[in-house]
Amino acid sequence: MNPFDLIGFSGNPLDRLSEKRDDAAALAALLANPGARAVAFAGTMPVVRANGGGCSALHALDDLRALPAEEAPVLLGRDDEGPVYGLLLPEATLAHKPIGQDAFVDRHESVIAGRPDLSVRDLRALAVENALPRDEIAIIAQAKTVLHWHANHRFCARCGRETVPAQAGWRRDCENCGAQHFPRTDPVVIVLVTHGDSCLMGRQKQFPAGMYSCLAGFVECGETIEEAARREIFEESGVRLGAVKILASQPWPFPASLMIGCRAEALSRDIVMDAQELEDCRWFSREELRAMVADLHLHGLKAPHPIAIARGLLEHWLAGA
Numbered sequence: 655m656n657p658f659d660l661i662g663f664s665g666n667p668l669d670r671l672s673e674k675r676d677d678a679a680a681l682a683a684l685l686a687n688p689g690a691r692a693v694a695f696a697g698t699m700p701v702v703r704a705n706g707g708g709c710s711a712l713h714a715l716d717d718l719r720a721l722p723a724e725e726a727p728v729l730l731g732r733d734d735e736g737p738v739y740g741l742l743l744p745e746a747t748l749a750h751k752p753i754g755q756d757a758f759v760d761r762h763e764s765v766i767a768g769r770p771d772l773s774v775r776d777l778r779a780l781a782v783e784n785a786l787p788r789d790e791i792a793i794i795a796q797a798k799t800v801l802h803w804h805a806n807h808r809f810c811a812r813c814g815r816e817t818v819p820a821q822a823g824w825r826r827d828c829e830n831c832g833a834q835h836f837p838r839t840d841p842v843v844i845v846l847v848t849h850g851d852s853c854l855m856g857r858q859k860q861f862p863a864g865m866y867s868c869l870a871g872f873v874e875c876g877e878t879i880e881e882a883a884r885r886e887i888f889e890e891s892g893v894r895l896g897a898v899k900i901l902a903s904q905p906w907p908f909p910a911s912l913m914i915g916c917r918a919e920a921l922s923r924d925i926v927m928d929a930q931e932l933e934d935c936r937w938f939s940r941e942e943l944r945a946m947v948a949d950l951h952l953h954g955l956k957a958p959h960p961i962a963i964a965r966g967l968l969e970h971w972l973a974g975a
């Protein structure tokens with residue numbers, strides 16, 4: 655199997671209907687569709703309901719309309735069953751019920767007043783626990799990123815006046831100065847660096863205990879993906895890279911990243927770690943990484959979770975690529 659098939663938040667099944675976003679009649683017909691569904695967020699957390707043994711984040715749009723929403727629903731797209739929307743609920747609708755927390759995964763559960771059938775969960779926890787169908791996780795990633803953008807772009811970046819949603823939620827317009835603002839996606843390079851039979855991994859202080867992962871960083875203005883990979887790896891580890899190849903990518907909705915998975919060969923093994931960014935950084939043999947992936951490492955070291963593209967990059971290499 656392709657190790658990138660299992661990474662989280664990819665495989666969104668919706669037709670985004672971008673050609674309909676300026677068609678008022680088509681948008682009205684979609685909104686009136688009795689089969690319309692929605693995913694909802696309270697702040698940064700998706701609203702879920704129990705569904706058989708698991709849970710679901712797709713609700714009938716009509717059922718959510720009784721709840722106070724921040725703005726009109728964003729049209730995410732359509733599948734065979736009808737349109738799907740994203741709705742942002744005010745955080746004030748929540749009552750928090752802590753069920754434990756660690757530094758990586760927020761395990762608070764929150765409830766919506768008057769709606770005992772609904773609860774609000776941390777997205778990273780839902781993804782790690784595999785609590786939702788794969789299609790729904792991808793739709794939620796799309797919704798989370800675009801709704802986060804709306805919540806943080808209420809005012810025009812050019813003139814400071816309030817903006818209004820346009821194009822079914824895929825643009826915000828400033829009626830004062832005429833500026834149009836579009837949702838953003840932030841590219842991040844994440845690099846599998848190899849040298850002979852070893853790969854380079856590091857850990858940040860906030861990682862779960864014992865977990866190491868591929869090094870990563872944001873692409874900056876005026877940089878190619880390959881240049882960003884070389885710069886980030888050198889800044890964090892002191893390692894210079896030869897050729898950089900792009901292998902796969904992944905939406906990462908915390909809040910708006912696109913992870914670009916690269917593979918690169920190191921020109922040397924000498925490490926000069928950036929102690930501000932990393933707690934540790936070192937070379938791992940294939941044998942040691944195999945033990946980490948199998949959760950059998952002698953000192954309890956762990957590979958990244960299978961939802962992360964880093965795991966796909968590492969397994970791709972272990973498979974001999």
Ligand SMILES: [Zn+2]
Nearest residue numbers: 810813828831
């Ligand atoms: Zn403006």
